[in-house]
Amino acid sequence: xxxxxQPNSMESNEEEPVHLPCNHSTISGTDYIHWYRQLPSQGxxxxxxxLTSNVNNRMASLAIAEDRKSSTLILHRATLRDAxxxxxxxxxxxxxNRKLIWGxxxxxxxxx
Amino acid sequence: xxQVTQNPRYLITxxxxxxxxxxxxxxxxxxxxxYRQDPGLGLRxxxxxxxxxxxxxxxxxxxxxxxxxxxxxFPLILESPSPNQTSLYxxxxxxxxxxxxxxxxxxxxxxxx
Numbered sequence: 210x211x212x213x214x215q216p217n218s219m220e221s222n223e224e225e226p227v228h229l230p231c232n233h234s235t236i237s238g239t240d241y242i243h244w245y246r247q248l249p250s251q252g253x254x255x256x257x258x259x260l261t262s263n264v265n266n267r268m269a270s271l272a273i274a275e276d277r278k279s280s281t282l283i284l285h286r287a288t289l290r291d292a293x294x295x296x297x298x299x300x301x302x303x304x305x306n307r308k309l310i311w312g313x314x315x316x317x318x319x320x321x
Numbered sequence: 322x323x324q325v326t327q328n329p330r331y332l333i334t335x336x337x338x339x340x341x342x343x344x345x346x347x348x349x350x351x352x353x354x355x356y357r358q359d360p361g362l363g364l365r366x367x368x369x370x371x372x373x374x375x376x377x378x379x380x381x382x383x384x385x386x387x388x389x390x391x392x393x394x395f396p397l398i399l400e401s402p403s404p405n406q407t408s409l410y411x412x413x414x415x416x417x418x419x420x421x422x423x424x425x426x427x428x429x430x431x432x433x434x
Contacts, residue, residue, distance in 0.1 A: 243422065252325075252411050252425035253364070296363075307352055307371075307415065308379070309423070311364040 213297045213312040220318045221287045229282040229315055231297030236277050241300035243309065244271065244282045246293040253296065256282065292319045323348045327412050327426035334402055334433055342397045342429050344412035350424075351417040353395040354379070355387065357408040358428075364411065370395055371417060402433040 214232040221227040233242065243258040257264055257271045259280075264271040270283040284291055294314040301308045325346045334340055346353065354369040356379075366379030370389040384406055386398040395414075399406060412426040 245423075245425075250428075252427045253413075253423075255422035255424065258422055307417070308366060308369070309364075311356075313361070313363050 212310055213299060215295075215297050215312055215315045217313070218316040218318070220320065221284075222320045223289060224286050227284040227287045227291070227317065227319075229284075229295050229297075229317065230279065231281070232279045233297070233299055234278045236299060237301075239301075242271065242273060242277075242280050243296075243298040243300050244269070245296045245298060246291075247296065247314070248293045256295070258300065287317075287319045289319050289321060292317055323424065325412055325414050325424050325426040327410075327429050329429060330427065331430050332432070334431070336403055336433055337401050340399050340402060340431075342399075342410060342412075342431070344395045344397065344426060345393050346395075346412075346414040346424070347393065348414065348424065349392065350414035351392070353389065353412065353414045354423075355385070355395070355397050356411045356413065357381065358411060359408050367397070367410075399431075402431075404433050407431060407433050 241258050241260050244256040245253040246256055247253045257266055257269050259271045272281045294316050296314040299310045328343045351372045355367040356364040358364045365381050367385050368379050368387040370376045373392050376387050376389055410429045413423045415421050415423045
């Protein structure tokens with residue numbers, strides 16, 4: 210099964226950019242790359258997702274390597290509210306019924 | 322507000338006593354899914370539904386049942402709960418097409434004693 214690999218934890222300072230890496234070397238051509246985050250005692254929250262091109266939204270940017278074997282979630286200015294576990298997930302493509310393959314995520318600490 | 326609503330948030334029950342965890346979404350999503358989250362194991366899919374009356378097993382379906390009689394509701398049924406089903410459960414929904422993200426509920430923490 211396709212899977213993702215992320216660092217267990219990372220630390221950042223408030224108002225600085227954060228780059229969260231993810232490796233997914235077994236990704237297939239139709240698999241989407243999703244990022245979700247989970248705050249304590251809450252359900253996962255959608256952050257961003259993409260297929261091949263870099264993506265931007267109001268929460269973050271997603272940079273996808275040309276070979277699609279890795280990606281980076283970029284939080285442009287970290288705030289204390291961004292402290293969470295960030296999951297890089299593969300959303301299996303056509304024929305796989307939209308299954309999400311979850312890893313264990315990166316726990317992000319944001320220092321004031 | 323667009324949301325996925327799960328009930329109850331917390332539940333303590335005894336082994337063998339049937340229970341149902343409800344999930345409802347107000348976004349007209351075709352796709353709904355149940356996950357359980359356990360320490361060190363991450364989120365694992367229990368069951369999913371691509372549309373009304375269409376359900377299928379995920380990775381860990383044993384001991385669980387689901388139904389999808391209406392588009393908005395996707396209840397998770399534990400006919401005879403056991404202690405190894407003590408976990409944090411999440412319901413999620415999305416449009417069927419692959420280029421949409423998922424909306425998750427706030428979770429149900431179930432303890433089976």
